[in-house]
Amino acid sequence: MSKIIVHIDLNAFFVRCEEIKDPSLENLPVAIGHAGRGGIISTCSYAARKFGVHSGMPTFKALNLCPSLILKASDFAFYRTMSHSFYRFVRRYTKMVEPAGSDELYADFTEQLKNVKDVESYFRNLQQKLFEETKLKCSIGVAPTKFLAKMGSDYQKPLGLTVIRRKDIKKILYPLSIDDFYGIGKKTCPRLKQIGINTIGDLAVAIENDSELLKQIMGETGFEYVKEHLEGRGSDVIHTEPNDPKSIGNSSTLMHDTSDLDEIKQMIYQLSEEVSQRAKAEKKIGSTIQIVVKNTDFKSFNKSITFDTPTNDKDAIFSHAYQLFESNFEGMVIRLVGVTLQNLVSIQDMSIQMTFFDYEQHEEESKTKLLINDLNRKMKKELFVRASQVKKENKK
DNA sequence: TCTGGGGTCCTAGGACCC
């Protein structure tokens, strides 16, 4: 028997939070974002959307489109408490809740709806109660799989409620633009449109008739993903366990574009420090360090290195990150740098494999290795500098 | 004032071991 999976999405969540703080903002064009260098809109009100403003848009552009736009700085602490209220509210109905960010979640209502005849009224009621208790507005999708529920909650906003049974897939999803397919993004869409696939219905036809061509465009996995979901065979399993981070990263656009090594070094140090703090708070250590570097022309590259002993020590993270940067730096002008700790494992899991003493010893050994590497690099540099000095003198 | 910052997952090639 099919499960009843629900996706609940808070409408314009950050903006709604600001409206709750200051109700005079309601119905006005409001956006969350900042106007500084590289500032973008993270969310905006429906009134602002009418002007063509949307999330991800550079702030200055949004202000051009909508000069009366009210810009609010983000207040994540408040958003977090509102998000907790939202989750608490839903968990009163069912414990089968899977988090999907601060403003959306999946939940399994199969048990709750066993003896309910009118599913729509049930969720209209939930929607209304959420509003009464928290002042938050949501859209709800109800379906046999998570994917279909997600498509359902996206179908109508704000305050939408859409039920998609397997037999409704053709009627509801097929007429939608391919842009609305969750999982097909802005790279794949144009390529699909190029071969005449504009709607989800077109895609369904192509799955039957043009599978080889589709596989070329989206890869084997992408093809299977799309096919499975359109046939209503997607996952209906709710993962209630809190998500375990697989990487912890920190990146920042510099105050101004630069190729000044000291400035970049300083930034890499700050980023490493924060990554270390967050990893320690999560009780995680990682064995891969990755850096990301973005140039002024928005080309970016990643470099990473994996080592034997996982760590969350700030000096170790910095040392690896800076080494990666230095050995790939060719004097280019940099816009953004980022440091990420990957291949995370819990310190608890590690301690099962080795005693605490071993772990401490490992830490010390890896620090020593880093020191030696550092010394080697410095010596090489010095030798290089001396060699070039000698060359110069010889020329004279 | 052109284009943030946090992630996850997938692919493809090369190295290395058996």
Place this chain on the structure above:
DNA sequence: TCTGGGGTCCTAGGACCC
């Protein structure tokens, strides 16, 4: 000396989502 696959790990890059 040359020739094979299979499996796993590492690295770089890309697509996508919130």
